[in-house]
Amino acid sequence: MTLEIIGISVLWLFLFLYVIVASIDFGAGFFNAYSAFTNKQHILTNIIQRYLSPVWEVTNVFFVFFFVGIIGFFPQTAFYYGTTLLVPASLALILLAIRGSYYAFATYGARINHRGYIYMYGLSGLLLPASLSPVLAMSEGGFIKMNGSEPYLDYWALFTSPLMWSIVVLSITAVLYISAVFLTWYANKAGDVKATELIRKYALVWAGPAIVTATGIIFELRGHNPEHYSRILDLWWAFAISFLLFIGTVYLIWKKKNYGLAFILLVGQFFTAFFAYGVSHYPYLLYPYLTIYDGFTNESMAIALIIAFIAGLGLLLPSLYLLFRLFLFDKDYVKGKSDYHA
Amino acid sequence: MGFEDTALLSRILTMMTLSFHILYATIGVGVPLMILIAQWVGIKKKDDHYILLARRWARGFVITVAVGVVTGTAIGLQLSLLWPNFMQMAGNVIALPLFMEVFAFFFEAIFLGIYLYTWDRFEDQRKHLLLLIPVALGAAASSVFITMVNSFMNAPQGFDLVNGELINVSPLLAMLSPAVPTKVAHVMSTAFMTSAFVLASIAALRILQGSTHVYHKKALLMTMKLGLVFSIATALIGDFSGKYLAEYQPEKLAAAEWHFETEDEARLILFGVLDGQEPKYAIEIPYALSILAHGLPDAEVTGLNEFPEDEIPPLWIHYLFDTMVTIGMWLAFFSFVYVVAAWRKWPIITKRWFRWLTVATGPLALIAIEAGWWFTEVGRQPWILRGYMKTSEAATTSGQVDLMIILFAGLYFILGIGTIVVLSRMYKRNPVEKELAQRQKADKGGDPE
Numbered sequence: 048m049t050l051e052i053i054g055i056s057v058l059w060l061f062l063f064l065y066v067i068v069a070s071i072d073f074g075a076g077f078f079n080a081y082s083a084f085t086n087k088q089h090i091l092t093n094i095i096q097r098y099l100s101p102v103w104e105v106t107n108v109f110f111v112f113f114f115v116g117i118i119g120f121f122p123q124t125a126f127y128y129g130t131t132l133l134v135p136a137s138l139a140l141i142l143l144a145i146r147g148s149y150y151a152f153a154t155y156g157a158r159i160n161h162r163g164y165i166y167m168y169g170l171s172g173l174l175l176p177a178s179l180s181p182v183l184a185m186s187e188g189g190f191i192k193m194n195g196s197e198p199y200l201d202y203w204a205l206f207t208s209p210l211m212w213s214i215v216v217l218s219i220t221a222v223l224y225i226s227a228v229f230l231t232w233y234a235n236k237a238g239d240v241k242a243t244e245l246i247r248k249y250a251l252v253w254a255g256p257a258i259v260t261a262t263g264i265i266f267e268l269r270g271h272n273p274e275h276y277s278r279i280l281d282l283w284w285a286f287a288i289s290f291l292l293f294i295g296t297v298y299l300i301w302k303k304k305n306y307g308l309a310f311i312l313l314v315g316q317f318f319t320a321f322f323a324y325g326v327s328h329y330p331y332l333l334y335p336y337l338t339i340y341d342g343f344t345n346e347s348m349a350i351a352l353i354i355a356f357i358a359g360l361g362l363l364l365p366s367l368y369l370l371f372r373l374f375l376f377d378k379d380y381v382k383g384k385s386d387y388h389a
Numbered sequence: 390m391g392f393e394d395t396a397l398l399s400r401i402l403t404m405m406t407l408s409f410h411i412l413y414a415t416i417g418v419g420v421p422l423m424i425l426i427a428q429w430v431g432i433k434k435k436d437d438h439y440i441l442l443a444r445r446w447a448r449g450f451v452i453t454v455a456v457g458v459v460t461g462t463a464i465g466l467q468l469s470l471l472w473p474n475f476m477q478m479a480g481n482v483i484a485l486p487l488f489m490e491v492f493a494f495f496f497e498a499i500f501l502g503i504y505l506y507t508w509d510r511f512e513d514q515r516k517h518l519l520l521l522i523p524v525a526l527g528a529a530a531s532s533v534f535i536t537m538v539n540s541f542m543n544a545p546q547g548f549d550l551v552n553g554e555l556i557n558v559s560p561l562l563a564m565l566s567p568a569v570p571t572k573v574a575h576v577m578s579t580a581f582m583t584s585a586f587v588l589a590s591i592a593a594l595r596i597l598q599g600s601t602h603v604y605h606k607k608a609l610l611m612t613m614k615l616g617l618v619f620s621i622a623t624a625l626i627g628d629f630s631g632k633y634l635a636e637y638q639p640e641k642l643a644a645a646e647w648h649f650e651t652e653d654e655a656r657l658i659l660f661g662v663l664d665g666q667e668p669k670y671a672i673e674i675p676y677a678l679s680i681l682a683h684g685l686p687d688a689e690v691t692g693l694n695e696f697p698e699d700e701i702p703p704l705w706i707h708y709l710f711d712t713m714v715t716i717g718m719w720l721a722f723f724s725f726v727y728v729v730a731a732w733r734k735w736p737i738i739t740k741r742w743f744r745w746l747t748v749a750t751g752p753l754a755l756i757a758i759e760a761g762w763w764f765t766e767v768g769r770q771p772w773i774l775r776g777y778m779k780t781s782e783a784a785t786t787s788g789q790v791d792l793m794i795i796l797f798a799g800l801y802f803i804l805g806i807g808t809i810v811v812l813s814r815m816y817k818r819n820p821v822e823k824e825l826a827q828r829q830k831a832d833k834g835g836d837p838e
Contacts, residue, residue, distance in 0.1 A: 101502035104458050108495045111465055118469055119488045122480025129473030133787045136466055137796060144459045144800055151455030152811045197786045344481050351485050351560040359492035366499045366523070373503055 050349040051339045054120035057356060058113060059325045065109035066321070067225060067314060072099055072106050073172035074226020076146065078249060080169020083162060091242060094234055101374050103150050105367075107143070119352050123342035127333050131191050131200040132182065139178040145171040176218035184211040187272045188334030198336075210267040217260040221317075224253040228296060228313050232306035233375075247300060254297050258290070261320065272334060278327040285323035292316035396784035399471040402794045406464045407766070408759055409801045413457030415758050418532045418577070419584025420450045421525035423615065428521065430611070432514050438604045439611075441824065444508060446588065449812055451505055456804050458498075463797070471790065475773050475783035478555070482548045483541045485560040490534035497527025529577065536576045540568035543765070544637050545774050567637050571630040578626055579761065582619035583754040586720060588612045590751030597744045604821050609747070610731055616750065617724035624721055627714070628681065635682035638775065639691040641768040644702040645710035646678055648692050655679045655690040660711050663704060702768045709764035716757035720750055 075098075079091045118125050149168040185191055190205045191198050205211050227250035234242035265286075269276040279286070292315045299309035330338040343349070374380060424443045431439030469476045500523040511517045541547075547563030549556050589612035592605045634642035642648070647658055649666045655678035661671025676686035683690070693701055723746065730738045737743055773780040 101506050104455070104498040105495070105502065107458055107462060108491060108498055111462055112491045112495070114466060114469070115484075115487050115491050118476055118480045119484030122477045122484070125469045125473045125476035125480055129469035129471075129476060130785050130787055133470045133785060133793060134789050136470055137793045140459075140463045140466060141796060141800055143462060144804065147455050147459035148804060148807055151452045152807050199787075344484065345555065345558045347558050348481060348484060348560050352488055355485060355489050355492070359489070359495075363492065363495055363499075366496060370499050370503055373507070 050346065050353070051343050053353060054343070054349060055325075055329075055339050057353075058116045058120065059322070061109055061116065062113045063318060063321050065106070065113060066221075067317065068102075068106045068109060070176075070222040070225035071229045072103055072146075072226075073175055074222045074224075075099055075230060076149075076172035077169045077223065078226065078230070078246065080166050080172075082245070083165050083169075087245070091230075091245075094230065094237060094239070094242060097237075097380070098233060098374060100150055102370065103146070105370065107147070110143075116352075120344055120349065121332060121337075121339065121342040122344055123337055124332060127191060127198050127337055128182070128185075130198050131185070134200075135178050135181060139175060142171040142175045142178060146175075172222065173219055176222050177215045180214050180218035181205065181211050184208065184214045186328070186331070186333050187268070187275060188331075188336075189271065191333060191336070193336075208271070210264070210271045213260060213264045213267050217257070217264055220253055220256040220260050224250065224257040225313065225317070227253055228300065228306075228310050231300065232310045235306050247303070250300050251297070254293075254300075258293055275327060275334070278329075279324070282323045282327055285319050285326075289316045289320040289323070292319065395786060395788070395790055396781040398790040398794060399784040400780065402790060402797060403464075403467060403471055404763075404766075405794065405797060405801060406460065406467055407762065409805070410457065410460035410464050411758060411762050412755055413453050413460060414532070415580045415583050415755075416450070416453050416587065417457045418528045418580040419582075420446060420453070420588070421521065421528050422581055423584050423588055423612070424450065425518070425521050425525050426615065427608075427611065428514070428518050432518065436607075437828070438607050440514065441821065441828070442604070442608050442611075445816070445821065445824075447505060447508075448815065451501070452808060452811060452815075454501065456808055459804065460801070461494075470787075471785050472773065472783045473785055475778060478778060479538075479541075479774065481555050482545075482558055482560070482563045483538050486534040486537040486541075486564050490531045490538075493527050493530035493534060495527075497524050497531065500524045500527065532576055532580065533573050536573045537564050537566075537569055539765070540566045540572045542772075542774055543572070543769055544568040545777055550777060568633060571626060571633040574626045575623065575630055575761075578619050578622040579754075579758060582616055582623050582720070583751075583758055585612045585616035585619060586724075586754040587751035589616055590748050593744050593747035597741065597748065600820075600822070602822055602825075604825070610728075613724050613727045613731070613747070616720065617728050620717065620721035620724055623717055627717065631681035632683065635690065638769075640693065640696045640701060641706075641765075642682060643691060643693045643696075644704055644768060645706050645764065647704060647707055648678060648690060649694050651689060651692040651695055653679060653687050653689040655682070655688075657681060658707075659715070660708070663707075700771065702770050706764050706768045709760045709767065712760040713757050713764060716753050716760070720754060720757075723747075723750065 075091070075095050079095050082091050145167055149164060153164055153168070184205070185200070187210065190201055190208070190211075192201050193199075227246050230246045231243055231250050234246055265276070265279055268279065292312045295312040296309045296316065299305050299312070330340060332339055332342055344352075424446050427439045427446065428443035431437065431441075431443060500520055504517070504520045504524055507517060507520065541563055544566040545563070546566050547559040547561070589609055592609040592612060595605045596609065631642065634645075646655075647661075647663060647666075647668050648655060654676055657674040657677030658668050659672040659674070661668040663669075678690055679686050679688040682688060727738065727747065729735075769775060771779050771781070773783045
């Protein structure tokens with residue numbers, strides 16, 4: 048295994064973890080706003096405050112980890128993506144600020160529960176995946192172009208591209224689906240029958256759109272990037288496994304059985320699909336300009352980063368375990384029997 | 390839009406983000422230590438007031454941390470968005486501490502979540518206190534790592550540049566540049582100092598508003614003592630920073646001091662205006678610059694005339710330097726007077742004007758932080774990576790930076806106002822007197838709130 052592969056695998060893994068934890072966070076905010084809209088707010092608000100408030104900063108670090116890590120391992124990405132992503136990434140930052148400030152101002156602080164704020168917070172959960180996911184479309188090539196030696200983003204091509212829009216739709220449906228499956232399990236653990244019933248419905252509603260849009264993207268790619276498409280077909284078995292896992296999740300949720308296992312199957316579904324997609328993207332970071340080989344940092348930096356990563360992981364894994372034990376697996380806390388907020 | 394223009398716009402946006410973020414970052418690094426000390430004193434003295442102090446500080450702290458996370462994410466991304474050419478080069482050499490900073494913050498964020506949501510969960514307060522140590526360590530470590538990156542920009546090393554190619558890269562050497570010891574020490578001590586004074590301001594303000602509870606007096610005396618300790622540390626470290634600059638970035642020190650001719654027995658100039666190369670209306674302290682630069686009154690200090698014209702930082706950084714130093718000196722002096730007066734029970738301490746001066750310490754310290762960072766950043770110009778890459782070569786070519794400036798200005802404005810409104814509302818709704826009364830009731834057998 049080369050250093051380049053180790054580097055990109057580590058980053059891809061953290062991006063995957065971000066996709067999962069952030070989806071839970073984004074979707075929960077949306078469901079919360081939606082139930083405020085239909086006057087069922089109290090059902091979800093509790094769960095959101097008990098689980099999301101303690102962990103959202105940790106969620107955010109996964110994102111920071113990814114973009115700092117990619118500059119570290121592949122500094123040339125700063126040149127191509129840094130220049131072209133100014134506007135979309137800035138918009139994403141504003142949306143992240145809305146979410147961060149909601150936690151700070153509305154849940155920890157003076158409990159400003161203004162409806163407008165709840166709606167903004169909920170909406171930002173849908174707009175964020177919509178503003179971040181086009182980067183995946185850009186990486187397929189054809190949108191970032193060169194003006195002499197300077198890269199620029201062709202907005203017209205991007206906004207008229209069916210591929211870009213399918214990816215955006217997928218990201219939104221996936222966020223809602225992932226979040227609903229997780230929250231079904233969490234609400235059930237909390238013994239909140241009403242909330243479980245409500246979110247279980249959301250999970251079933253969003254399962255279909257999520258799988259349909261995911262499949263749609265593969266066909267969009269056939270026209271947009273045939274090279275990538277044929278590599279995806281080579282990996283058909285991985286996508287087939289992913290699909291079976293999807294069936295498993297939906298079945299369990301439908302039958303109201305073992306929500307914990309349903310969530311684990313869902314993580315498996317996204318893991319296989321995400322990695323199969325990543326492998327088929329290999330070796331390009333940006334079609335056709337940048338591969339992981341010509342964008343790679345020097346050897347001594349790569350080794351230093353990997354050592355730092357392993358040491359950091361040694362520190363993080365036990366801490367994360369402690370965090371989840373306290374807020375995810377502690378029955379009294381989850382059920383809201385104990386409240387020890389400062 | 391020309392090349393120079395995007396560089397200027399990118400500088401403006403970076404300046405805005407950093408100036409806003411640094412307030413939250415400084416508090417974020419310093420306040421965990423203050424909470425730690427208060428809770429520890431509370432446990433030691435078996436004094437509930439200090440424990441409640443720690444708890445109330447923690448509540449406010451979490452709000453500033455959340456805003457700090459948001460602005461920190463912004464500056465992290467903006468480095469690549471606005472300075473892609475710099476990051477492409479720097480990524481090869483200085484990515485290691487940047488990467489480690491994320492881990493340190495990760496660690497801090499995890500334990501902060503745990504600490505906040507586990508008050509009273511443990512029978513033994515000491516166990517809860519233990520959870521705060523990783524928070525304080527993570528905060529300190531992330532400031533160390535990020536300051537290392539800034540140090541590298543000031544005194545780059547750990548690589549060779551041959552025909553535009555980076556070779557012989559040593560991530561560890563790059564991380565441990567000569568600027569690191571003084572810069573890291575200065576950032577840490579000023580963070581602790583500023584946090585102490587900000588908390589002192591709050592306590593003094595509550596007393597001025599008429600609250601007579603002993604809780605505020607305890608808080609005020611403790612924070613002023615801490616402020617004194619760390620402002621003395623800051624002054625000592627500031628002296629070392631002068632010697633670092635004289636050795637490695639003489640043009641920065643010379644520009645800060647309007648020192649044009651290389652000479653020995655150099656005088657230190659405070660404030661004034663510049664007429665050609667001659668300062669007017671300035672306070673002059675003989676030999677002081679030689680002492681600051683080399684520790685000896687007759688030492689030779691390099692002047693600005695030794696440097697090519699296009700590599701000299703703007704001369705107005707003199708005022709930034711003076712602002713920072715004057716405030717630092719004043720805070721050390723004032724907190725010393727305060728602590729002595731409190732110890733000798735001088736009545737001056739209870740005078741309103743004296744209280745107002747106490748209230749001013751926090752805002753003054755924050756101004757000094759801004760002046761200091763502006764000084765170090767503007768003082769490095771025209772370089773982004775001293776000696777290797779100019780700021781104008783590093784900027785993005787994107788034409789939309791101006792729009793982004795408006796967007797982020799709005800964001801920081803709202804976040805700033807929001808922080809103030811939420812913090813003051815939170816403490817007003819639940820004043821300490823009310824909370825103490827509730828706790829007493831709970832101790833007598835009622836339900837805990």
